[in-house]
Amino acid sequence: MFRTAFRQVATPVLRTQTVAWRRFLSDDLRSQIDKAVKDHDVLVFMKGNKEQPQCGFSRAVVQILQANGVDDFKTVNVLADEKVRSGIKEYSNWPTIPQVYVKGEFVGGCDIIMGMHQSGELQQFLENEGILPKEEGAKQ
Amino acid sequence: MPIAKDALHALLVEKLQADHVEVIDTSDGCGQSFEVIIVSTLFEGKSSLQRHRLVNDSIKEEIAQIHAFSQKTYTPEQWAKQQQA
Numbered sequence: 409m410f411r412t413a414f415r416q417v418a419t420p421v422l423r424t425q426t427v428a429w430r431r432f433l434s435d436d437l438r439s440q441i442d443k444a445v446k447d448h449d450v451l452v453f454m455k456g457n458k459e460q461p462q463c464g465f466s467r468a469v470v471q472i473l474q475a476n477g478v479d480d481f482k483t484v485n486v487l488a489d490e491k492v493r494s495g496i497k498e499y500s501n502w503p504t505i506p507q508v509y510v511k512g513e514f515v516g517g518c519d520i521i522m523g524m525h526q527s528g529e530l531q532q533f534l535e536n537e538g539i540l541p542k543e544e545g546a547k548q
Numbered sequence: 549m550p551i552a553k554d555a556l557h558a559l560l561v562e563k564l565q566a567d568h569v570e571v572i573d574t575s576d577g578c579g580q581s582f583e584v585i586i587v588s589t590l591f592e593g594k595s596s597l598q599r600h601r602l603v604n605d606s607i608k609e610e611i612a613q614i615h616a617f618s619q620k621t622y623t624p625e626q627w628a629k630q631q632q633a
Contacts, residue, residue: 465616465618501601502601502604503604503608503611503612503617504611504616504617514597515597516596516597516600517600518618519596519618519619519620520596520600523596523620524596
C-alpha cells in the first residue's frame with residue numbers, strides 16, 4: 409500500500425542528477441514517510457524485498473533482523489521509486505540504503521545494525537523497544 | 549564518478565583528525581565501493597550513529613558519488629584493544 413500511494417503522486421522524473429537530489433523530499437513525501445515509519449514498528453527501506461534483496465547490504469540487514477527473531481517487519485523497496493530512494497536519504501540525513509527504522513526512529517544502516525548485532529546490543533534494543541519479548545527463549 | 553582511494557584516505561585523515569585510516573577498495577579497482585576504518589579522538593563519547601553521521605557529513609560529496617560505502621569507527625583506545633584481540 410505504501411508503494412501504490414507513492415505512484416499516485418508520481419511526476420516526470422528529473423534527469424539532471426546533480427541538482428535533483430536535494431529536492432526530492434516534497435512535503436507530501438515527507439509526511440508519507442513520517443506516517444510509514446510511525447505505522448510500522450520495524451520498517452526497512454531497502455533495495456528489493458525480504459524474499460529477494462537486490463543488494464548485499466540490504467540482504468544482510470534482513471538476515472540480521474530475522475536472526476534476532478524479528479519476522480513481521482515491513483520493507484519499502486526504494487528501487488521501485490526514484491523519489492523515495494532519494495527522498496529517504498534526505499529525510500534521515502543518511503546517504504546510503506538500507507535504512508532501519510524502529511518505532512519511528514532511525515536506528516542505522518547496515519554497518520550499525522551489523523555492529524549492534526555482533527555486540528548483542530541489537531537484541532537488547534529490540535527487547536527494550538518492545539519488538540521482542542523480554543524473556544530469553546520466549547519466542548517460538 | 550569514481551573516487552581515488554588515496555584521495556579518500558587523505559580526506560578522512562584531514563576532516564576527522566584521524567590517528568589512523570584504512571581504506572579498502574572493494575570495487576576491484578573501479579573506485580565505486582569502499583570500506584574504511586577510522587580511528588579518531590573525535591569519536592570519544594559518541595554513539596555509533598553519531599560517529600557514522602560525523603563521517604558521512606565529512607565526506608558527503610564523495611559518498612554521493614559512489615555505489616557502496618561501509619565504515620568502522622574506533623577511538624584510539626578502542627583501536628588499541630582491537631589490535632590486541
